[in-house]
Amino acid sequence: MSLGEFDLIARYFGRPTRRAALGPGDDCALLALRPGMQLAVSCDMLVEGRHFLPTVDPRRLGHKALAVNLSDLAACGAQPMACTLALALPRVDEAWLEGFSAGLYELADAHGCELIGGDTTAGPLNICITVFGEVPVGAALLRSGAEPDDEIWVSHAIGGGVGDARLALEAFRGQVSLPGAVFERVRRAMEQPQPRVALGLALRGVASAAVDVSDGLLGDLSHLLRRSAVGASVDVGRVPRSADLAAQPLSLQRLCTLAGGDDYELVFTAPEAAHAFVLEAARAADVAVSRIGRVEQETGLRLVDADGQAVERVWSSFDHFSA
Ligand code: ADP
Ligand code: MG
Secondary structure (H helix, E strand, C coil), rough: CCCHHHHHHHHHHHCCCCCCCCCCEEEECCCCCCCCEEEEEECCCCCCEECCCCCCCHHHHHHHHHHHHHHHHHHHCEEEEEEEEEEECCCCCHHHHHHHHHHHHHHHHHCCCEEEEEEEECCEEEEEEEEEEEECCCCCHHHHHCCCEEEEEEEEEECCCCCCHHHHHHCCCCCCCCHHHHHHHHHHHHCCCCCCCHHHCCCCCCCEEEEECCCCCCHHHHHHHHHCCCCEEEHHHHHCHHHHCCCCCCCHHHHHHHCCCCCCCCCEECCCHHHHHHHHHHHHHCHHHHHHEECCCEEEEEEEEECCCCCCCCCCCCCCCCC
């Protein structure tokens, strides 16, 4: 006999909390905020077929569902505290639930983010997580703080770059064929992104504005620029890419790095005077950062290559309703 709703919740998502004032099991969870702190809240939904393939390993899916949310806290410079999970499941598949909850709890534990509640229903597979973080009043990194002449930076894995997740997607779609070991590596980038929480925290008081890259580097940077009422010039040759991506044709490299999406890196701006502090923040967070451009007064985004030649922006970033 299959597990009922409440046994399912208790078995896979009912782990007692230690820091939250009240965890799963009651009508509400309770969170205590320390004095002088603001609650940072963000919510992201993952829909089968839209955001992930039906064949994805449930453990990686549990990781990714939380990772994309922690990435939003990272972009705000907030410290993760707790999350809720709203889950629609087509059927009770215990092996799937086992893997999914293990992947979710593993990443949650790594960031001190407790699962404090949620909702569980039958339906097409759909995962919606809300995260709660704390940040000192006035210290949150916003999209709106970029100033002309600020430097523009992007984070990435040490020795890596942006665009690997899109390269994996192109391989899944049969648009490119990759050697087995390369495919496994970029597939991991797509399925198990690492939210840059430590970097976001280290950039408080250093970065003037930040956004995380979920829909593509240029698209997300454009959101930041618009919110800041400024423009920018980006040197596309400086956008970091892995050796595996750099081995691909230039047009594919540019598609993946500039419009790829699913990177969950941070794009941020900082005054030139803070250059050394940016590098120090990255060192402290154990990630790499690359300077890719400069904020300008004139609105809009201008792309140049290594020789200073203008590059045409031929890709549009992802939009669920205009794809
Ligand atoms: P209510 O009917 O009051 O909304 P539910 O019966 O939906 O409560 O849920 C019972 C308890 O289990 C609540 O505390 C809720 O937060 C928790 N819960 C339900 N689904 C999940 C889930 N997927 N993950 C974590 N906690 C959950
Ligand atoms: Mg409910």
